[in-house]
Amino acid sequence: SQKIEQNSEALNIQEGKTATLTCNYTNYSPAYLQWYRQDPGRGPVFLLLIRENEKEKRKERLKVTFDTTLKQSLFHITASQPADSATYLCALEPGGSYIPTFGRGTSLIVHP
Amino acid sequence: GAVVSQHPSRVICKSGTSVKIECRSLDFQATTMFWYRQFPKQSLMLMATSNEGSKATYEQGVEKDKFLINHASLTLSTLTVTSAHPEDSSFYICSARDRDPGETQYFGPGTRLLVL
Numbered sequence: 750s751q752k753i754e755q756n757s758e759a760l761n762i763q764e765g766k767t768a769t770l771t772c773n774y775t776n777y778s779p780a781y782l783q784w785y786r787q788d789p790g791r792g793p794v795f796l797l798l799i800r801e802n803e804k805e806k807r808k809e810r811l812k813v814t815f816d817t818t819l820k821q822s823l824f825h826i827t828a829s830q831p832a833d834s835a836t837y838l839c840a841l842e843p844g845g846s847y848i849p850t851f852g853r854g855t856s857l858i859v860h861p
Numbered sequence: 862g863a864v865v866s867q868h869p870s871r872v873i874c875k876s877g878t879s880v881k882i883e884c885r886s887l888d889f890q891a892t893t894m895f896w897y898r899q900f901p902k903q904s905l906m907l908m909a910t911s912n913e914g915s916k917a918t919y920e921q922g923v924e925k926d927k928f929l930i931n932h933a934s935l936t937l938s939t940l941t942v943t944s945a946h947p948e949d950s951s952f953y954i955c956s957a958r959d960r961d962p963g964e965t966q967y968f969g970p971g972t973r974l975l976v977l
Contacts, residue, residue, distance in 0.1 A: 783965075792867075792954045792968035793905070838905070848895075849966065853904040 751776045753841060753852040761858045768826040770855045772839035775820060780844030782815055784824050787836045787854065796837075797824075801844075829859045863889045865957050867969035874945055875977055881941045882972045884955030890935035891957030895966065896928075899952045911938055945976040 754773045762768050772782070780801050785793035799806045799815045799822070806813045812825040826833050836856045842849040864887040874880050884894060893912050897905040909925075911917040911932035919925045929941040938957075942949055952973055956966040 785968075790952075790971065790973070792865075792956070792971045795965045795967065798965060848907065848910060850907070851905045853902075 751850070753777070753839065753850060755837075755839060755852040755855045757853060757855070759856040759858055761860065762829055764830060764859055764861050766829055768829045768833065768857050768859070770824040770837050770857065772822040772824070772852055773820060774841055777820070777841050778817075778843060779841035781842040781849075782813075782822050783840045783842070783849065784811075784813055784822075785838045785840065785851075787838055789836075793838055826857070829857075831859045831861050833857060834859050863887075863957075863959070863965075863967045865891075865955065865967045865969040867955055867972050869972060870970060871973045871975075873975045873977065876946055877944055879941055879943045880945055880974060881939055882953055882955075882974075884938045884940070884957070884969050886936045886957040886959070886967070889957075889959045889967075891938075891959055892935065893958045894932055894938040895956045895958075896930060896938075896940050897954045897956070899954060899971075905954065908940075942974065945974070947976045950974055950976045 752775045783798045784796045787793040797813045799813050810827045814823045836854040838854040840849040840851045866885045868883045896908045899905050908923045909917040909919045911930050913932050913935050917930035932938040952971050954971040956968040958966050
């Protein structure tokens with residue numbers, strides 16, 4: 750069956766360090782992979798989209814990699830700040846489909 | 862960026878009543894809108910996909926007679942929870958997309974439903 754796995758344990762890091770979150774998937778051939786941020790009691794906010802033929806995408810302090818051989822995406826936040834504390838969701842979308850599927854998300858806590 | 866609004870943000874109702882949640886795209890035309898439900902510390906679960914002017918496509922296990930979806934215009938979709946029960950209490954979130962697969966989805970702020 751299709752699975753999207755994100756670490757259910759919260760990631761605790763110190764301010765200024767780089768946070769790295771992982772999204773692994775099985776039995777998918779996603780054409781697109783997206784990362785979202787979700788704060789408690791709020792809807793997700795889009796951060797980055799990466800296509801299957803792209804290895805890496807950057808936006809300010811954010812970087813996403815996409816390895817279709819390993820079936821894995823890594824999401825990095827450099828120079829992390831307490832304001833980056835949130836839950837980060839990855840979502841996969843097969844080619845030709847309008848329907849993305851979301852992982853459970855990983856909580857990031859950045860300590861001052 | 863594009864904005865999606867939801868109304869109400871929070872609703873408390875008695876068991877057996879119906880609740881309507883509105884989802885609007887404020888500065889773009891949404892050809893496709895999605896409705897999700899999210900339980901605490903769980904992932905977003907897709908309930909249905911709606912395209913303007915056509916019937917919604919419901920995910921397996923979602924009762925279409927209980928969760929009525931209407932996508933009457935390119936900027937408005939509504940979800941009506943009919944005869945709500947306590948187990949329907951959840952966080953309901955809509956999202957909208959204006960074009961093709963792979964384009965960004967914009968999410969609403971969510972509606973917290975509590976059924977007593």
